[in-house]
Amino acid sequence: MYRIKEHPILKSFQKGRLVKFEFDGNVMEGFEGEPISVALKANGVMVHRYTKKHSQPRGVFCSIGRCTDCVMIVDGQTNVRTCITPLAEGMKIETQYGVLNKR
Ligand code: FES
Numbered sequence: 001m002y003r004i005k006e007h008p009i010l011k012s013f014q015k016g017r018l019v020k021f022e023f024d025g026n027v028m029e030g031f032e033g034e035p036i037s038v039a040l041k042a043n044g045v046m047v048h049r050y051t052k053k054h055s056q057p058r059g060v061f062c063s064i065g066r067c068t069d070c071v072m073i074v075d076g077q078t079n080v081r082t083c084i085t086p087l088a089e090g091m092k093i094e095t096q097y098g099v100l101n102k103r
Contacts, residue, residue: 023045032087033086035086035087036083037060037063
């Protein structure tokens, strides 16, 4: 829906195969190997977590694995930086609320 399919300068993009994953109980599609955050953006998901103190929404900020604004729960693992974690088939991705320790 929000995905760029062809760029006037870069032309078309090489992608992995189309796979299904789950986000907060909803089945979505993305391309294997692309960052989880990219797959979420392509599906219209902008909020990845909520802050501990004021419950403010956070999404992608730096997109290079430095700021931790994009952390989510991925396959039960908390605090996963989704901007640098590749998407795989069947991943279960959840919004993170506050700072969580590993389950
Ligand atoms: S957006 Fe900054 S670490 Fe992912």
